[in-house]
Amino acid sequence: MQHHAADRTRTFTRRALVVGAAQVGLFGLLAGRLWQLQVDDASRYALLAEENRVNQRLIVPPRGRIFDREGRVLARNVPSYRLRIVRENTPDLAKTLLDLARLIPLDQAQIDEILKTARAQRAFVPVLVREGLSWDEVTTVAVHSPHLPGVVLDSTLLREYPHADVLAHVLGYVGPVSPEEQAEDPDPLMRLPEFRIGKNGIEKAHDHLLRGRAGRSRIEVNAIGREIRELDRDDGISGADLQLSLDAELQLFCYERLSSELSASAVVVDVDTGAVLALASVPSYDPAAFTGRLSHQQWKEWRDNPRTPLVNKSIRGQYPPGSTFKMMVALAALEAGLVTPSYDVFCGGSVSLGNAKFHCWKSHGRVALHEAIAQSCDVYFYDLARRVGVDGIAAMARRFGLGAPLGLDLPGEQPGLVPTSQWKRETLGEPWQKGETLVIGIGQGYMLATPLQLAIMTARLCNGGRAVTPWFYRDPAAEPPAVGSVGVSQASLDHVLKGMSMVVNSQRGTAYRQRLTLEGVQMAGKSGTSQVRRITRAERAANLHKRKDRPWEHRHHALFVAFAPTDHPRYAVSVIVEHGQSGSGAAAPIVRDIMTRVLEIGPGVATVAASL
């Protein structure tokens, strides 16, 4: 027995020491592991811990303001006061909200909504109670704040457009970032829910300048994101202020003048620089609606309105230019050497080609180039068009900026359309018809142009053939881009300009009644009336196409382009009145008034004088 017990004790002792040694060894392993983590890799983990602990919060920089050429503010930021409440800082959220409701308008439904939102998020996250408080409400709440635990008053910046609808199409508006916009722009600001991005107009075109650079605030947070304290802060860089070429006074005039019509557009450009002085489109919309919450009903109304208030017709409206296109046809014929200015054609009110009959708006008798432009004789231009051919006309039109976007710094510019025989083959799969060339000769058919393109075309005609392009904002420090030439002889231009002058200033001109009444200043221009739908033979026989009681949307578009002064052209204007029936009747008076106003204001005169 004793022997057995001794054996057992020996075995136990031996094995217990083995276990003890193993325990020491394993503790050694743990100590080694701790050494590895806490000494060898300490700096790496310290970095990771810092990343854990510190949240970078971006600070939205104030958006740049927008001014007109005279320094009048077009877009600015105004503080908006908002009221928020932090659940964990108020002993009874519902009671505090009821107390608030006695100070500011807040109904039970809103209170219920706030309570629901508050319960759904962490207790330290503020819940929005109301935005856009008036100053009176702010002071009332502030005075009572000792009795309103958890209530936080602060201000955010809202975008404000003092000219509202007058400049809505030019300035656009700002709005929350969409997922697509976020995907294509790596700017960290894009991820901030309160950040607003330019959605349209100048706000969109120059968003990167206006936006500025995000500031940063490093905040210590805990694992669930509660902010413990701010570690440091960098305020970022405010967005740049922009000064546009636009003249707010002129813009306002244009907009109000156009408002006599149901749907119209006007563009005023500086012929020397291409600077856009005014770009108006009626009807318009209030951009504030997009800053706040846009009701679905309002949106539907704007979207479905046949006069398209949301569309900037000056750059997005594409219309057959009608007779305003005749200058292109004349130049194409002159430059090709096919005709001379004294070449004349007999207009008997219509001309036949095959089975088709092409009408003029009246019988002009024998007319040469100047008179043909002045009186807008269709038969004359049918003849020139037939001689030049569609492709020759198209080439000339393109040199004057038609048929392609002009690169204005405004999103959504449409290209218009300058048809060629090749275009028709490729697009419609049909050969070009001779009769179609005749229709192109009077700016109808497939031809389409935007009011902006017509204004630039006019500018290039009267500025000596310099191929200016339109713009609203150019970096004042940068060299202005080189301006090419349209490559047309001054002699040809002069003949066309003479015709345009006669349109307004000769008694037989279509817009003689709209000549300027200013002392010593004359305007030159060209009317256009473009068919919206084909006039049937029966209608023509019954003279229905000239009646005023036709449905609005069946009436002709009225166009007029002009420049002034004739001796030293400075401004070009184009106006289109949708379904305005007659270019000289509906559009020309508006052009005359706008031209009178622009000459009175004289935007850019000083700068041009300085550069001369």
Added chain:
Amino acid sequence: MASRVRIRPQELRFAEKLASLHWPFVALLLLIGCVGYLVLYSAGGGNHQPWAWRHGARLAFGLVVMLTVALIDIRFWYRWAYVLYGGAFAMLVGVEILGEINKGAQRWVDLGFVQIQPSELMKIGLVLCLARYFHSAYLDEVKRPLYLLPPLAMIGLPALLVLKQPDLGTSIMLLAVGGSLLFLAGVRLWKFGLAIAAVAAALPVAWSGLHDYQRQRVLTFLDPETDPLGAGYHIIQSKIALGSGGFWGKGYLMGSQAQLSFLPEKQTDFAFTMLAEETGFVGALIVLLLYLAVVGLSLAVALRATHQFGRLLAMGIGINFFLYVLINVAMVTGLIPVVGVPLPLISYGGTAMLTTLVGFGFLLSVDVHHTTNIPRFPTDL
């Protein structure tokens, strides 16, 4: 030491027992318990609430229970060893049945005033049971394979029940403690080799038997970065907190990861991480050395005992304690998967604290009665 040598150890009086208690050991446990208090004070954000004060109260209560257990005659515990094991086993079966009824994992028995985790009791019950079994066995008998069947069942059945709960960590601890005791009792080494081979062969089977969350734990352990916000979060955050503590630590109450709640369960399973973040490698090493001292003293107590029951009991308790520390620290340092084993005497938790101290009560009882003669069979008493 002279005062601790007695002439007639069989009939000790109360005062003698009190005097012969291993007071340095008690002081060491109290010290670790106080470290736990400080850690939980920090975990509470520099506050006695909600953990530290309760930890302190439990520590005080546990020490009293421990001393009570220590002063009871070792032969009493020898006689009741199987009953205690049987009681713990019955409770394990009980929670299993309750779990079946409640259609969910059940680990607790609610006795009204306290919740008891039978798997924790089983750790002590198993040690008592195996110590008693092998006390009455001679070395030749231990070497007989058939003789090993009852102890294997004693280990295997509760381990299976606990695994089914499912509590992988405790199950592994039961197997490890049981295996260690078999080794200490003198089971031939080749049999362990055979068992290890069998386990290796059974691993694929066991893998298929694991719960999804347990498999996920193993998988994310192998590559925590694959799931940084999910199951791997705990390991990654624990390593960040530990590593960023550096050599000297961030300072008491200044551990940013723990104080800012990046560290999960900082008051329970990850208490060591918090300690190591705030006190650095130095503090962590000191605490490890305190634990090692407990393990070493346990070994000394075991070697000093003159009866096999006491030797195995003391070693079993010491190994159990050692395994707690080993598994917990290995887990929070990312050496093994997250298995949910607390750090004894430091982590917040009632059952673990109580069972640890009750276990040491037995160990101290072994020490007090280290020369007591325990007959092979209780009827001989």
